[in-house]
Amino acid sequence: MTYQTKLRTHEIIPNENICFPIGTILAVKNKYDKLDFSGVFDKYKKKGRNINFLIQGILSYKLTENLSISKASKWINRGEVLETFNLENFEEKTLFRTLETIGKNREEIISGYYTG
Numbered sequence: 001m002t003y004q005t006k007l008r009t010h011e012i013i014p015n016e017n018i019c020f021p022i023g024t025i026l027a028v029k030n031k032y033d034k035l036d037f038s039g040v041f042d043k044y045k046k047k048g049r050n051i052n053f054l055i056q057g058i059l060s061y062k063l064t065e066n067l068s069i070s071k072a073s074k075w076i077n078r079g080e081v082l083e084t085f086n087l088e089n090f091e092e093k094t095l096f097r098t099l100e101t102i103g104k105n106r107e108e109i110i111s112g113y114y115t116g
Helices: 022-034 037-044 051-064 069-076 079-084 092-104 106-115
Strands: none
Touching: 022 037, 022 051, 022 079, 037 051, 037 092, 037 106, 051 069, 051 092, 069 079, 069 092, 092 106
16 A cells, blocks of 8 residues: 655645535425425515525534534625525624524424424
8 A cells, every 4th residue: 555645736726616515505405395494484584585595504504614603604605605595695694683583483483393
């Protein structure tokens, strides 16, 4: 067995390529649809950004990066991720408001999901 002991390139050149976990995102979307979370959360936000797409974005972020919500906003606001969740650029406070809405209505959301 041989081992690589030196770099094969003389110079590493940074590029604009980004990556994000499409598998995790697709899994979140799949389970979100199967569990009909859209029906549970739709009534809590009528104007502005779609609460379901924001929640899916937050879930995907937390399952992959699991850092602060401030960083979640930056992660989701990348062009490829926005396109994946059918969102437009938004401010960080939008995610905080979404989480605040969920928190304020958590008991109703939980009971509505189990009885719905």
